[in-house]
Amino acid sequence: MIHGLEFGRGESPGNPRNVHRDIDAITGAFKLLDDLNLDVGFIDEPGLADPARLQGTSVVVVPDALAVEPRTIAQLHAFAEAGGTVIADGLTGLLDPWARLNTKDTHLLSCLFGASVRDIEPTDELELAVQPVVPGWFNRVWFDVSGDAML
Numbered sequence: 001m002i003h004g005l006e007f008g009r010g011e012s013p014g015n016p017r018n019v020h021r022d023i024d025a026i027t028g029a030f031k032l033l034d035d036l037n038l039d040v041g042f043i044d045e046p047g048l049a050d051p052a053r054l055q056g057t058s059v060v061v062v063p064d065a066l067a068v069e070p071r072t073i074a075q076l077h078a079f080a081e082a083g084g085t086v087i088a089d090g091l092t093g094l095l096d097p098w099a100r101l102n103t104k105d106t107h108l109l110s111c112l113f114g115a116s117v118r119d120i121e122p123t124d125e126l127e128l129a130v131q132p133v134v135p136g137w138f139n140r141v142w143f144d145v146s147g148d149a150m151l
Helices: 023-033 070-081 106-113
Strands: 061-062 085-088 115-126 134-145
Touching: 061 070, 070 085, 070 106, 085 106, 106 115
Parallel strands: 061 085
Antiparallel strands: 115 134
16 A cells, blocks of 8 residues: 555544545555455555565555655556556545646556546535435546546
């Protein structure tokens, strides 16, 4: 599992975009994989530069890494090209390390994930099947999907 750059505001657990969002995402991904009895290791972005660190690894999970280094995107792409699987959630790589919209790596991200962000619409309500309307702070994200990519 890759630990991305910290990104968020405030300490409130009621704010889904607080400074702990990266730890929350990592914890959730770890619990899911552990519940499935899968072995889980952790690597940070600089660790990807050493190919030996990923030896014997077939899947890399990138939980909600909104802001990542440009070289990380290239290293994940190389891992996938070599036969590895990259699973990401959230809007991985949408921002650069300085929290600006990442416009330089959009093609590489599209190739890596088989999809690109078409639009993001902020909303304060989310409709769910189990409860008609949930108040909060959400984004509706539309993707353009290519090939056999799974979203």
